[in-house]
Amino acid sequence: MLQVNDLHASVVDADEEILKGLSLSIGAGEVHAIMGPNGSGKSTFANVLLGRPDYVVNSGTVTFDDEDILEMFPEQRALRGMFLAFQYPAEIPGVRPWQFLKAALDARREYAGEKALSVRDFSKLFDDKVKEVGIDPDLVKRSLNEGFSGGEKKRNEMLQLEMLEPRLAILDETDSGLDVDALRIVAEGVNNLRSPDRSFLIVTHYQRLLNYIKPDVVHILVDGRIVESGGPDLAMSVENHGYEQYIKAAVAD
């Protein structure tokens, strides 16, 4: 589904590269986790995949369903089924969560050649999902993410994930700043959505979230490159021994 080959990327107008030849491949239905120390490029990778304009790709390829996406606008990637749950979701003053999601869902359905949901059908779906994700119904009457706590923002990201049903969901440190209850809700959301044609890429610093979401493959990212890949045991090893050995190995390179 997603093929990343020798990806090099940096911040716009900066010389130093953050991603220095990252390669990975995610098949349909797979759950991959990327772990790494601070500054290893985890979040950069997640954002580059959706085309955040702050980054520039210097070389390498990224294909989604065999289609080169690097020249696409973020919305074109999203319409093809990619989704990024943001580490720091933006505040959108004056736009209610349901207005935002209606616009997003309308765009997606139009792209898929489907009719837009009526306001009534949309409202029903929205209300059901709000309940499922455990969001305070008063919260969704406010401006999107404005004055939301960290946990509320993350739940709201999960609400969007469940509503938009992407084919590849990238979770950028969704676990940071969450208490155990909120963590469970995120994990449940992901686990409920797991299916043979939906894949996940979970970016995280800690092994904690992986107690609840069992990944098929774990990658260790250090200094812009994947230095090791393995099964779920790899996450446990990081939990017990830290990133030290990988950092040393990367420096020795």
Place this chain on the structure above:
Amino acid sequence: MTLATARGEKYAADFKALTESRPVADWMAELRQRGWDHFDSIGFPTARRGNELWKYTNLAALDQGQFEFQLDEPDAVSADVLRERAPWSDDWSTLVFVDGGYSEALSQVSADDGVQVLNLADAANNESLQKNLAKHAATDENAFSALNTAFLADGGFVQIPDNHEDASPIHLLFVTTPGGFRATYPRTLVVAGTNSRSTVIESYISLGDEGGFTAPVAEYVLNPGSGIDHYRVLVENEASFHIGNTRVYQLDNSTFTSTSFALGPKIGRNDVHVLLDAPGAECTINGLYLTTNRQHMDNHISTTHAKPHGTSHQFFKGVLSGNSRAVFSGRVLVEKDAQKTQAYQKDLNLILSHGAEIDTKPSLEIYADDVQCAHGATAGHTDPEALFYMQARGIDEVTAQAMLMRGFASEIVDMICVDGLQDFVHGVVEEAIPRLQAAAD
């Protein structure tokens, strides 16, 4: 001194024609003459250095004297056109003025226990009118209130009786018709009786594309315990000049809540002065302005706290595109006696192009020592984080930007508590968004 320019002669000729063909009661004729004398002696203000109140507003174009004051019957306007182009509800009491002249045929006034909604020219014998007209917008205050007073004829006069509770909207609708370069001087006086409630809408709408010059003056008098919900809607074409003066006089524990909306004119100015002249009075002056191309919109809002325990809010928002320019000049003066005053000022701007400019100047002048005041102003571009967030959900950039503009504007539009009016303004904002986006960069 007499104005020697072509412009001066033009206005002098109009004034002469008016006094000959539209005689009024002696006391009104006196007001007219005072207004004219003052205008004649000072002329239009110039945007020169040192003229602090007008330094951002270039009125040189008014010098051409191309605008016609209309004495003849105005062109016919159909009721359907009004319903389509102006805020309208059959549930409101509406006085319609076409090119400055009162149209009885188009107006709809439901008689309501003592509320008087009259054409000013027909109410010359009214004591309250005699007592209050031109008392709060002094004829010698500035050139535009002077000029407006010189051309006193038709206008809106609203008298709300004491203890009146039904605040169903009273609408004063001033339209200009296509096919001419009109000069109009709409006049409004609203007197709210003790402990009364009312809702008053002033609308200024151009129906054609030709430029016009509109110089309205509105006076609001709030007796003790009264409350007025006030709306001012300005939707004029891009060739128009609009210089509006609003004066509000408030007595004990009265509440004036005003929301204004401005779209369109080439040069627009909304000058509002509020005098809180008794304890416990409260005023809220909010507004939204949208500008694009080479438009210029000014909001000069000034509140004077003369007595203790007053509260005032000024909250404006602007969306600017193209090479347009806007000014927010908010002033709060807290006099020595006005202890326990609370005053807040805020002006927030969304700038869509590099050619657009906002001059925002909230200012507090405080002579009392026990007050609570705060002010702030911001100007920023569309938030790139918000745009990327929306795009990452599949919403294209243009749609995302429109949603952000709508969201930004809605904070003010949602303050409009009159249903039909809120829908109208929403609709005007919706139509304006793509035009502002087209001039964005």
